[in-house]
Amino acid sequence: xxxxxxxxxxxxxxxxxxxxxxxxxxxxxxxxxxxxxxxxxxxxxxxxxxxxxxxxxxxxxxxxxxxxxxxxxxxxxxxxxxxxxxxxxxxxxxxxxxxxxxxxxxxxxxxxxxxxxxxxxxxxxxxxxxxxxxxxxxxxxxxxxxxxxxxxxxxxxxxxxxxxxxxxxxxxxxxxxxxxxxxxxxxxxxxxxxxxxxxxxxxxxxxxxxxxxxxxxxxxxxxxxxxxxxxxxxxxxxxxxxxxxxxxxxxxxxxxxxxxxxxxxxxxxxx
Amino acid sequence: xxxxxxxxxxxxxxxxxxxxxxxxxxxxxxxxxxxxxxxxxxxxxxxxxxxxxxxxxxxxxxxxxxxxxxxxxxxxxxxxxxxxxxxxxxxxxxxxxxxxxxxxxxxxxxxxxxxxxxxxxxxxxxxxxxxxxxxxxxxxxxxxxxxxxxxxxxxxxxxxxxxxxxxxxxxxxxxxxxxxxxxxxxxxxxxxxxxxxxxxxxxxxxxxxxxxxxxxxxxxxxxxxxxxxxxxxxxxxxxxxxxxxxxxxxxxxxxxxxxxxxxxxxxxxxxxxxxxxxxxxxxxxxxxxxxxxxxxxxxxxxxxxxxxxxxxxxxxxxxxxxxxxxxxxxxxxxxxxxxxxxxxxxxxxxxxxxxxxxxxxxxxxxxxxxxxxxxxxxxxxxxxxxxxxxxxxxxxxxxxxxxxxxxxxxxxxxxxxxxxxxxxxxxxxxxxxxxxxxxxxxxxxxxxxxxxxxxxxxxxxxxxxxxxxxxxxxxxxxxxxxxxxxxxxxxxxxxxxxxxxxxxxxxxxxxxxxxxxxxxxxxxxxxxxxxxxxxxxxxxxxxxxx
Numbered sequence: 111x112x113x114x115x116x117x118x119x120x121x122x123x124x125x126x127x128x129x130x131x132x133x134x135x136x137x138x139x140x141x142x143x144x145x146x147x148x149x150x151x152x153x154x155x156x157x158x159x160x161x162x163x164x165x166x167x168x169x170x171x172x173x174x175x176x177x178x179x180x181x182x183x184x185x186x187x188x189x190x191x192x193x194x195x196x197x198x199x200x201x202x203x204x205x206x207x208x209x210x211x212x213x214x215x216x217x218x219x220x221x222x223x224x225x226x227x228x229x230x231x232x233x234x235x236x237x238x239x240x241x242x243x244x245x246x247x248x249x250x251x252x253x254x255x256x257x258x259x260x261x262x263x264x265x266x267x268x269x270x271x272x273x274x275x276x277x278x279x280x281x282x283x284x285x286x287x288x289x290x291x292x293x294x295x296x297x298x299x300x301x302x303x304x305x306x307x308x309x310x311x312x313x314x315x316x317x318x319x320x321x322x323x324x325x326x327x328x329x330x331x332x333x334x335x336x337x338x339x340x341x342x343x344x345x346x347x348x349x350x351x352x353x354x355x356x357x358x359x360x361x362x363x364x365x366x367x368x369x370x371x372x373x374x375x376x377x378x379x380x381x
Numbered sequence: 382x383x384x385x386x387x388x389x390x391x392x393x394x395x396x397x398x399x400x401x402x403x404x405x406x407x408x409x410x411x412x413x414x415x416x417x418x419x420x421x422x423x424x425x426x427x428x429x430x431x432x433x434x435x436x437x438x439x440x441x442x443x444x445x446x447x448x449x450x451x452x453x454x455x456x457x458x459x460x461x462x463x464x465x466x467x468x469x470x471x472x473x474x475x476x477x478x479x480x481x482x483x484x485x486x487x488x489x490x491x492x493x494x495x496x497x498x499x500x501x502x503x504x505x506x507x508x509x510x511x512x513x514x515x516x517x518x519x520x521x522x523x524x525x526x527x528x529x530x531x532x533x534x535x536x537x538x539x540x541x542x543x544x545x546x547x548x549x550x551x552x553x554x555x556x557x558x559x560x561x562x563x564x565x566x567x568x569x570x571x572x573x574x575x576x577x578x579x580x581x582x583x584x585x586x587x588x589x590x591x592x593x594x595x596x597x598x599x600x601x602x603x604x605x606x607x608x609x610x611x612x613x614x615x616x617x618x619x620x621x622x623x624x625x626x627x628x629x630x631x632x633x634x635x636x637x638x639x640x641x642x643x644x645x646x647x648x649x650x651x652x653x654x655x656x657x658x659x660x661x662x663x664x665x666x667x668x669x670x671x672x673x674x675x676x677x678x679x680x681x682x683x684x685x686x687x688x689x690x691x692x693x694x695x696x697x698x699x700x701x702x703x704x705x706x707x708x709x710x711x712x713x714x715x716x717x718x719x720x721x722x723x724x725x726x727x728x729x730x731x732x733x734x735x736x737x738x739x740x741x742x743x744x745x746x747x748x749x750x751x752x753x754x755x756x757x758x759x760x761x762x763x764x765x766x767x768x769x770x771x772x773x774x775x776x777x778x779x780x781x782x783x784x785x786x787x788x789x790x791x792x793x794x795x796x797x798x799x800x801x802x803x804x805x806x807x808x809x810x811x812x813x814x815x816x817x818x819x820x821x822x823x824x825x826x827x828x829x830x831x832x833x834x835x836x837x838x839x840x841x842x843x844x845x846x847x848x849x850x851x852x853x854x855x856x857x858x859x860x861x862x863x864x865x866x867x868x869x870x871x872x873x874x875x876x877x878x879x880x881x882x883x884x885x886x887x888x889x890x891x892x893x894x895x896x897x898x899x900x901x902x903x904x905x906x907x908x909x910x911x912x913x914x915x916x917x918x919x920x921x922x923x924x925x926x927x
Contacts, residue, residue, distance in 0.1 A: 162810060162817050166518055170806060170822035208520045211513060213815060299830035322874040323852040324890050341887050
């Protein structure tokens with residue numbers, strides 16, 4: 111038998127097997143009955159399985175792992191928007207990537223428990239009861255405080271702090287309040303400051319727009335951008351602090367609640 | 382049924398033509414002839430620096446090339462000569478080999494391609510069929526091949542060892558090293574020792590029992606196997622409580638070294654399993670996190686040195702043993718130099734395994750130092766807990782599998798190092814065959830940029846850090862030095878660069894834009910020196926401006 115005809119036969123057999131599988135094997139349970147495995151116990155079991163089998167790439171707490179390449183699974187998922195779709199990604203993997211299917215001996219209920227755990231990491235923003243009023247918060251944000259002196263929302267405001275146009279997608283109300291009361295906790299490296307002396311001998315300070323192994327880029331307080339090769343710098347100092355003050359004293363509790371309500375409402379508009 | 386068959390045949394004929402078209406892209410082209418690689422040539426690999434004949438360049442794994450055409454004076458004139466795009470999108474960890482102008486590049490998941498080392502033009506490509514339900518801990522990787530005669534030897538993710546005709550890319554034999562469905566896999570380049578192919582195994586996160594194997598290069602038959610966990614009745618089995626030895630990991634997933642005069646193979650071993658829950662495997666857990674010296678003919682263990690007894694932090698001793706003769710206390714000693722994932726640097730006598738001295742080379746909080754025998758002095762309260770405990774180094778280690786280098790001209794040892802910390806968690810887990818068996822995990826509480834990553838040049842006679850070059854964020858690139866006074870390495874932010882090996886001064890860099898997750902290598906064709914590095918999914922080759 112020539113190589114070619116052997117190949118043909120192999121393909122035909124594979125095709126026949128595939129066709130038979132369509133005819134004889136019931137489709138996956140992942141059609142659309144909703145997730146029947148979403149009790150507290152299921153979620154806990156899903157979490158245990160996740161920590162053990164998925165955490166290496168997606169992070170022990172599912173917040174992702176830049177180095178391993180596994181994305182954050184706690185926010186909006188890019189590959190799947192429904193429980194069934196999440197189920198299918200876990201069951202079948204994503205071909206051609208490091209996202210392998212779970213082993214066959216993992217049962218469908220176990221996969222559903224994983225789905226339930228991932229669902230538990232998200233919440234429906236509509237279900238959140240807020241103490242403040244978003245409209246009053248908006249007024250405060252734009253005219254009753256100095257928020258907009260640094261932050262930008264939908265192209266309006268300033269660039270001396272993080273753009274908040276979609277902040278409600280990533281931060282829960284409690285997080286937003288904590289950000290305003292304790293801005294020095296967990297300052298993102300992008301908002302650190304750098305104080306550098308360039309080859310011209312002039313010392314400049316600014317926001318750490320970018321830093322890699324060989325270069326830095328800062329934006330000074332007049333919004334000028336400066337790029338330097340690290341090799342050319344006469345001095346380099348990193349200030350791992352935020353320029354944002356705490357609003358614990360300067361805003362009332364109800365004002366803070368209103369601003370939280372406004373910020374929490376800032377999310378991508380559904381199309 | 383007949384009708385169904387006919388229907389399927391018609392449906393698939395379109396797919397078949399499509400596949401045939403794809404096949405033609407990779408039609409076999411024979412490589413130019415090269416002088417077959419004998420064992421003598423491998424022993425003396427450093428003497429033919431135009432070639433790069435094994436993963437670490439030479440059997441002593443110093444990763445130091447005698448080529449000096451590219452040097453500290455002209456390195457700034459480097460320019461890209463060619464790039465080879467790996468067709469499968471994944472992370473490239475390959476260190477290519479070069480034999481007489483032919484380069485062999487391994488690709489994810491388990492393929493190898495022969496290209497013209499002057500142009501990157503493809504001669505042939507071997508595609509290894511893999512099952513879909515692989516058990517791999519950390520991505521689809523392959524780090525390189527070994528060569529003997531005209532045959533390449535490669536590890537595959539389904540835990541096979543394959544032999545491939547280096548001239549044509551044809552498969553010669555395909556041996557199952559271990560059953561992949563039980564959690565075994567293979568990623569590292571094998572090492573040729575005399576007339577055998579020496580190779581390790583991965584799967585330390587799946588409760589395997591590790592080993593080092595020797596295969597007959599002609600037939601693919603197993604010649605000997607040395608388990609890295611002693612069985613019942615063997616010395617060291619009592620360092621595992623109960624039956625924990627049977628699922629104790631101790632994988633061997635990076636390439637070792639060989640000393641021809643001592644006839645010893647040196648190979649590092651990985652973490653005991655489960656990684657972060659030591660309660661179920663009380664004892665020192667021999668020979669996990671150790672280096673083994675094996676007899677070069679029989680594979681018998683001649684000595685061992687365990688860096689991290691009863692490890693609970695995943696501090697694999699999966700580093701490349703560097704063999705170097707250096708002056709210790711006024712006399713020349715045959716030493717082994719080892720910067721370990723656990724944060725300590727060790728100098729051992731490689732003939733006997735005697736610990737000569739050691740010290741930290743990065744931030745370490747789990748141990749306060751080493752005792753006179755080289756055992757770590759543990760700090761209480763650093764074992765993982767259910768709630769989490771902060772420890773340095775983090776799970777990825779103070780260094781890891783990234784190739785270090787030793788430059789006899791400077792006398793310095795170079796290593797990619799990391800000062801970081803991580804919360805370690807413990808979990809209770811039962812072993813299930815083929816499932817992960819890690820007993821916990823880790824979590825960073827700070828952004829990566831808050832930590833410090835660098836290349837450190839260490840004086841191995843004092844463990845002093847002579848210089849360091851900061852890179853960011855955490856690097857996982859290997860290092861190569863040359864007689865041109867240069868050190869080449871890469872960074873996670875996609876740079877490939879050259880430093881002055883003596884001073885650490887930055888001499889040249891280029892942004893390749895994707896993570897460098899491999900070690901550089903250098904070679905020469907027609908009198909012209911080249912340097913090659915994999916970045917992202919591409920293999921780049923640089924040379925001096927014409």
